[in-house]
Amino acid sequence: MDANELQNTGSNYKPMSIGDWIITFIITYIPLVGFIMLFVWAFGDGSHPSKKSWAQATLIMIVIGIVLMIIFFGVIASIFGSLFSGYNQSFSS
16 A cells, blocks of 8 residues: 555555654664664564565565575585685695
């Protein structure tokens, strides 16, 4: 449901201000606290709907980034492993 639909239904939806977003970003920049707050905002009941959606999307992007990093480093490790396995065999003869 977007902001226009919420306003038309008579709810008390109020968009987050720029100051609210700035405070949100500052909190997320604090190590560990920011990560915990993403879970609180994403799955808590008292979060603003916009902040809740943003926190969920951010957590999804973090998971995608971690998976891509694991795949990338796995590929790099296998490439180096195959290169150095041939290198070690030539010296052991």
